[in-house]
Amino acid sequence: MIDDGPDPPPRPWSRLRSTSVFSSPWFDVRNDAAVRPDGSTGRYDHVVSSGSVTVVALAEDGRVAVTRQWIYTHGETQWRLPAGRIDSADSNPRAAAARELREETGISATSWRHLGTVNCADSFTNHRDHAFLATELDQGAARLEPGEADLRVYLLPFEEALSLVTDGLMPHAGSSFALLMVRALGVG
Incomplete structure (x- = not known):
């Protein structure tokens, strides 16, 4: 079923800390400790680039x-x-x-x-x-x-x-x- 009503405001992720695992002139690999929208905590690995x-x-x-x-x-x-x-x-x-x-x-x-x-x-x-x-x-x-x-x-x-x-x-x-x-x- 599709709900055509307004979406509730999203509960954003919260970053507790961010650690650089690898860095180069082109990108940075980061490991973040984060709180997810459901309130649980976890790890999020990602690449940060200048675009x-x-x-x-x-x-x-x-x-x-x-x-x-x-x-x-x-x-x-x-x-x-x-x-x-x-x-x-x-x-x-x-x-x-x-x-x-x-x-x-x-x-x-x-x-x-x-x-x-x-x-x-x-x-x-x-x-x-x-x-x-x-x-x-x-x-x-x-x-x-x-x-x-x-x-x-x-x-x-x-x-x-x-x-x-x-x-x-x-x-x-x-x-x-x-x-x-x-x-x-x-x-x-």
């Missing part, structure tokens, strides 16, 4: 910048949109998006639109991916990091990029979310 950004760089002719590279954690080459983590030097997610787009593709954009934010692996991490649409593009030189030496950039028609999502060939959550948002908003 990431994904960019739909949409050219005037309707083509989208798409990357293809080896993804170490998945052990395979994947199609993705330009994306990367939010660095401590980035003033906000939009600044990180502009930096990542320039580094990976050499593209800079004059016009930016926030498409939304998607939570990634909620029970495991606080990681959020901020998706952006970049237009009014200007091509420059990419500045790839050593781990991106195999990254290749393709300019695909929007429909072809979207078909990579619908055909299951672009498993990156931020990329799929961003392209589907552009379609839902009627921009691409």
Whole structure:
């Protein structure tokens, strides 16, 4: 039975203490002692990250910048949109998006639109991916990091990029979310 009445206010979790189990420049693994909504206590292990950004760089002719590279954690080459983590030097997610787009593709954009934010692996991490649409593009030189030496950039028609999502060939959550948002908003 579905109850259409108002939900009671949620009783939040309470953190009693949090201990860093492992820390790196990219993420922190934490072990928290917590009080659950039912009042019981327990342990909650999770990963804390600064988040990431994904960019739909949409050219005037309707083509989208798409990357293809080896993804170490998945052990395979994947199609993705330009994306990367939010660095401590980035003033906000939009600044990180502009930096990542320039580094990976050499593209800079004059016009930016926030498409939304998607939570990634909620029970495991606080990681959020901020998706952006970049237009009014200007091509420059990419500045790839050593781990991106195999990254290749393709300019695909929007429909072809979207078909990579619908055909299951672009498993990156931020990329799929961003392209589907552009379609839902009627921009691409």
